[in-house]
Amino acid sequence: MGTAASSAPDRIIAPGFIDLQVNGHEDIDVAHAATEDDWRRLDQLLVAQGVVAWCPTLVTAPLQTYAPRLERIARAAARGESCPAVLGAHLEGPFLGGRPGAHDPRYVIPIDLDWLGSLPPVVRLVTLSPELDGTSRAVALLRDRGVVVSLGHSAADLAQSAAAADAGATLVTHLFNAMGAFEHRRPGLVGLALTDPRLIPTIICDGVHVHPVAVLAAFGARTGRSGPGGHPGIALVTDAVAWRSGAVGGLGLVRHGDDAPRRPDGTIAGSALTMDRAVANAVAFGVEPAAALAAASRVPAEVLGEADRGRLQVGSRADLVVLSPDLELQATWIGGREVWAA
Secondary structure (H helix, E strand, C coil): CCCCCCCCCCCEEEECEEEEEECEECCEEHHHCCCHHHHHHHHHHHHCCCEEEEEEEEECCCHHHHHHHHHHHHHHHCCCCCCCEECCEEEECCCCCCCCCCCCHHHCCCCCHHHHHCCCCCEEEEEECCCCCCHHHHHHHHHHCCCEEEECCECCCHHHHHHHHHHCCCEECCCCCCECCCCCCCCHHHHHHHHCCCCEEEEECCCCCCCHHHHHHHHHHHECCCCCCCCECCEEECCECCHHHCECCCCCECEECCCCEECCCCCECCECCCHHHHHHHHHHHCCCHHHHHHHCCHHHHHHCCCCCCCCCCCCCCCCEEEECCCCCEEEEEECCEEEEEC
C-alpha cells in the first residue's frame, strides 16, 4: 500500500484479464493446437500476460475443418481449474460481409442456418456480418442456444446493424477494423457500436490497428454504457496470432513486420499484442486506469454472462493480477493460487 506521504500505491491488485479473441500466441496456433504440450504452452503464454480466462478463436476456413478443431478446444476446456479457463470457442467467420480483412475470401460464404444450428456446446461466441441474408434469423437461433453474437467484418449500414442488435447481437468485433468507415451522414456499424447500449465493442489497443486518438474517442463515447459503476462499455482484445509459426488458422502465410503480423500483400493479420500491454497502452493513450482494467476483465466477463469473474468481491473467483504502479505485470493468480510471477 502507499504511505501517508504519497497516494500512489506500491502495487495494484485487479481482476484477472479475460481475452475474447485469441487465435494463438508466439508459435502455437489455436486452429492447429493438437497436443497437450501445445495447450500447456498456450497456458504459459497467457498467464504471463495476466489472462485467467479466454476464448480460443478460429478464423474463416472450410466448414468441414471446424469439427476437429472444436473437438480439440472442448478437450482443452475440460482440463480443469489449474490453467486459464477456456470459456468457449469464438468463431470469427465464415459468415462475413463486405470487409473480410485478412480472412481468405474463398471461404467466406452465405449464412448456413443448419450448420449454425448443429454447432457443439463449446462454441460460445460467433462473429458474423449484419448485411448478410438471414442475419437476424441466425442471431436469434444462436442467442436461443446461449451463444453470444458479435457483429464484424462488415460494410453494413446503420439500419442493417440495428436490425442485428434488435435480433439479439450484443458485441462488435474489433471496432474500426474490417468495418465500414464512420461518416457523419452514414454512421454505419461504427456509429451504432459507439452509441447503442445493447452493443459492447471490442478494440485492439496496440497502436497499429487503431490510432490512439480513436481509442480514446471510443472509450469516451462508451463510458458508462456497460451498467452501474461507470465502467466503460468496451472490451479490450488482443486478436493475437501465432506469428512465429508463419501460418495462422486459414489465413495462410503471415509475417511479422515492424509493427504487426501481416499477409504477404500487407494486410494486417491479427496482432502480437499481449493483454497486459493492451491495458498499459490504453492508459498511455489517455484512458483512465480503472476503465482500462475493467475493459480487460469486468466488461468481457459481463458479455459472456460470467457473473463470478472480472470483479473483486465476495463470491467471485480469486483470479487476480498484481501490477506495478506503471502497470507492469508482477503476478497472476488463478483460483487463489499464484501461477506466474515476474
